[in-house]
Amino acid sequence: MATLTEITPDQAHPRLDALTVVDVRTPGEYAAGHVPGALNIPLDQLDRALPTLRTVAARGELLIVCASGNRSGRACESLAAAGIPAATLVGGTSAWAAAGHEVERPEGAPARAPWAMDRQVRFAAGGLVVAGLLIDRARPGTRWLSAAVGAGLVFSAVTNTCAMGSMLARLPHNRPRPGRSADLEATLAALAEAN
Numbered sequence: 001m002a003t004l005t006e007i008t009p010d011q012a013h014p015r016l017d018a019l020t021v022v023d024v025r026t027p028g029e030y031a032a033g034h035v036p037g038a039l040n041i042p043l044d045q046l047d048r049a050l051p052t053l054r055t056v057a058a059r060g061e062l063l064i065v066c067a068s069g070n071r072s073g074r075a076c077e078s079l080a081a082a083g084i085p086a087a088t089l090v091g092g093t094s095a096w097a098a099a100g101h102e103v104e105r106p107e108g109a110p111a112r113a114p115w116a117m118d119r120q121v122r123f124a125a126g127g128l129v130v131a132g133l134l135i136d137r138a139r140p141g142t143r144w145l146s147a148a149v150g151a152g153l154v155f156s157a158v159t160n161t162c163a164m165g166s167m168l169a170r171l172p173h174n175r176p177r178p179g180r181s182a183d184l185e186a187t188l189a190a191l192a193e194a195n
Contacts, residue, residue, distance in 0.1 A: 005087040033103035062086040
């Protein structure tokens, strides 16, 4: 496996005009604030975007961004497997903002953004574990729900995948509002026309 190419926010900031920045978070997270000029291709849609991303990477550097660097790292691994060179932003949008760099928000974005995906996963998993344990007091045997969630979290860590995150990404609050943000086809068209 190739070594993951990483770029820090301070390295990326002066080169922002020369980079093609792709944000792989959910549309809701993206709308909450993103690296200026970043285009949104959610991680679960990355495979559909491979032909366009291959063309974009041939023209110049491709920087992949998420909230913390985890999803963008996975995206870079997928891109590398498809023969597409890309770098990940170390620490993601969180590190970008913490370094004092501007974060862009689409016009009309909701004032209150959805939680980051990792926070949503922790909340859902924790809630299911607690519910399984509490319900077990009235209906013995439901604690196995808690065990199943725990096993799923271990599997998620070992495989560096997250089925719960994929399911949560499909919830309405993680999807773009109709007419409020570009769909994947519009994003791919914008990438194809760039540079």
